[in-house]
Amino acid sequence: MNLRGVGVSPGIGHGPSYVLTVSVPEPPEGATYTGEAEQEKERAMAALTQVAGELEARGNQAGGEAEEILKAQALMAEDPGLVVKVRSLIDRGLAAPRAVFEAFTKYRTVLRGSGGYLGERAGDLGDIRDRVIALLTGQAMPGLPVAPAEPYVLVARDLAPADTALLSRDDVVAFVTEEGGPTSHTAIMARSMGVPAVVACPGATRIPPGVQVMVDGTSGDVRVEPAESDVADAVGAATARQAALASWTGPGATADGHPVPLLANVGGPAELDAAVAAGAEGIGLYRTEFLFLDRPEPPSAEEQERAYRAALEAFPGGKVVVRTLDGGADKPLAFLPSAAEPNPALGERGLRRFARFPEVMDVQLRAVAAAGGAAVMAPMVATAEEAAWFARECHDKGLDEVGVMIEIPSAALRAGNLLTMVDFVSIGTNDLSQYTFAADRQLGAVSAMHDPWQPALLDLVAITAGAAARAGKPCGICGEAAADPALACVLAGLGVSSLSMAPSALAAVRAGLAAHTMEQCLAAAEAARTGSSAADAKAAARAQLPGLDRLGL
Numbered sequence: 001m002n003l004r005g006v007g008v009s010p011g012i013g014h015g016p017s018y019v020l021t022v023s024v025p026e027p028p029e030g031a032t033y034t035g036e037a038e039q040e041k042e043r044a045m046a047a048l049t050q051v052a053g054e055l056e057a058r059g060n061q062a063g064g065e066a067e068e069i070l071k072a073q074a075l076m077a078e079d080p081g082l083v084v085k086v087r088s089l090i091d092r093g094l095a096a097p098r099a100v101f102e103a104f105t106k107y108r109t110v111l112r113g114s115g116g117y118l119g120e121r122a123g124d125l126g127d128i129r130d131r132v133i134a135l136l137t138g139q140a141m142p143g144l145p146v147a148p149a150e151p152y153v154l155v156a157r158d159l160a161p162a163d164t165a166l167l168s169r170d171d172v173v174a175f176v177t178e179e180g181g182p183t184s185h186t187a188i189m190a191r192s193m194g195v196p197a198v199v200a201c202p203g204a205t206r207i208p209p210g211v212q213v214m215v216d217g218t219s220g221d222v223r224v225e226p227a228e229s230d231v232a233d234a235v236g237a238a239t240a241r242q243a244a245l246a247s248w249t250g251p252g253a254t255a256d257g258h259p260v261p262l263l264a265n266v267g268g269p270a271e272l273d274a275a276v277a278a279g280a281e282g283i284g285l286y287r288t289e290f291l292f293l294d295r296p297e298p299p300s301a302e303e304q305e306r307a308y309r310a311a312l313e314a315f316p317g318g319k320v321v322v323r324t325l326d327g328g329a330d331k332p333l334a335f336l337p338s339a340a341e342p343n344p345a346l347g348e349r350g351l352r353r354f355a356r357f358p359e360v361m362d363v364q365l366r367a368v369a370a371a372g373g374a375a376v377m378a379p380m381v382a383t384a385e386e387a388a389w390f391a392r393e394c395h396d397k398g399l400d401e402v403g404v405m406i407e408i409p410s411a412a413l414r415a416g417n418l419l420t421m422v423d424f425v426s427i428g429t430n431d432l433s434q435y436t437f438a439a440d441r442q443l444g445a446v447s448a449m450h451d452p453w454q455p456a457l458l459d460l461v462a463i464t465a466g467a468a469a470r471a472g473k474p475c476g477i478c479g480e481a482a483a484d485p486a487l488a489c490v491l492a493g494l495g496v497s498s499l500s501m502a503p504s505a506l507a508a509v510r511a512g513l514a515a516h517t518m519e520q521c522l523a524a525a526e527a528a529r530t531g532s533s534a535a536d537a538k539a540a541a542r543a544q545l546p547g548l549d550r551l552g553l
């Protein structure tokens with residue numbers, strides 16, 4: 001079986017498939033058992049104990065905050081009150097799966113009412129319940145595997161931030177999802193982990209569990225049960241290409257020495273080492289919301305200060321741009337709850353949400369200032385008034401390098417107005433394409449719209465970069481578009497002053513830029529904008545960039 005999707009994180013990954021199941025159907029109401037009550041109770045107890053043991057083992061392996069959460073879950077699975085309830089429901093004739101289902105439902109209500117830490121974790125009960133029921137009914141286990149025997153290819157319909165918070169590079173060799181586009185959470189996370197990934201891959205969830213799968217994150221090919229020799233060939237070619245790229249070192253620049261600083265996108269302290277190792281010259285986008293997913297309370301000022309200080313210390317003398325919390329839409333944050341919104345991506349997202357939670361913005365800006373004053377920028381800014389409000393708030397806290405993201409067409413079209421309020425802009429091409437093409441970035445069906453070569457997107461970049469040049473202020477790119485080596489040359493030609501991307505993309509972009517002069521980049525930018533489709537734009541630009549083929553890019 002061969003499948004094809006959109007390659008979003010380059011490289012070859014292969015291993016047995018693990019197909020993520022998100023829910024287990026409710027056991028039928030009133031279901032009974034045949035046989036002895038004692039046996040049925042033993043079956044239920046054994047399943048509860050096994051799930052508790054697996055959660056505990058996963059906690060020990062994960063360490064840190066995840067350990068606390070998983071151990072609390074393990075305790076809940078064996079809570080004496082819950083156990084008594086399951087046993088009594090079985091005594092009343094209910095089959096073990098149904099007894100577990102009803103006991104957990106009751107237990108959740110009790111736990112919610114008790115408040116405190118356990119009350120906050122009542123939502124986890126659904127996951128534990130489904131695991132126990134899956135065991136009892138012989139269904140595929142929902143959620144991620146606990147202590148996997150070998151690294152696996154994770155296959156899913158889509159992955160939410162909460163699904164992936166506990167994933168480790170050591171366990172996952174590749175991702176394949178049926179949904180998602182090149183700028184979806186799965187794609188961003190795969191790139192930040194340096195794991196090959198293919199998204200928008202129809203039929204992915206029909207891959208049988210446990211079969212060998214090879215994923216080519218460059219071409220988008222997914223091969224089920226490939227010949228061993230094909231795997232060896234593909235891995236060999238990818239390794240040789242990576243080694244060739246690694247020979248290009250130093251700061252980002254074109255062949256004729258025009259500097260284009262290459263920065264890293266990070267989502268937390270754990271990603272700083274990879275950014276330094278990949279030769280990033282600083283951080284162009286610190287996605288701070290990823291520090292605080294799955295938390296009921298806003299992070300304290302001290303905790304934030306530590307995280308931002310670590311980034312500044314990782315890049316002494318380098319640029320560090322902290323983005324204020326981008327809650328909402330694809331990045332839901334429990335401590336910044338939204339009103340019920342029919343279209344969350346068009347609602348109170350990013351900076352807009354701070355209007356309702358000014359104290360959260362206040363704490364965050366003070367923490368950045370206390371950490372030593374990184375540059376700071378706001379997401380989801382539409383107007384010059386919003387930019388002015390944000391700049392005032394930052395200046396009040398003593399922050400003097402303030403920028404805004406350009407990710408809404410109104411902001412790109414009027415970048416000149418916004419730039420009178422702030423010191424720099426950074427173009428977020430992921431959302432800029434979402435809002436330009438009215439295409440949800442999470443949706444596989446519209447992923448073609450998110451091709452960063454779309455000429456309309458390039459026009460908006462050109463308008464923004466032109467406004468920044470006239471204002472004499474920097475204009476960076478921190479969307480996923482910067483990670484494509486050919487497009488990076490085009491963006492430099494359009495006048496963008498720095499490029500920020502997942503650390504895993506830096507080597508290829510550095511090599512691509514270094515193989516061309518600024519004149520070639522300018523010619524590629526002009527050629528791309530003559531295209532009337534993304535494919536035309538790409539072909540026209542690449543024709544001006546002969547060094548790419550030589551590098552295998």
Ligand SMILES: C=C(OP(=O)(O)O)C(=O)O
Pocket residue numbers: 188285287326407427428429430431432478479480
């Ligand atoms: C960089 C961006 O921000 P995020 O992907 O975090 O929304 C973007 O929208 O391009």
Ligand SMILES: [Mg+2]
Pocket residue numbers: 379407428430431
């Ligand atoms: Mg964005």
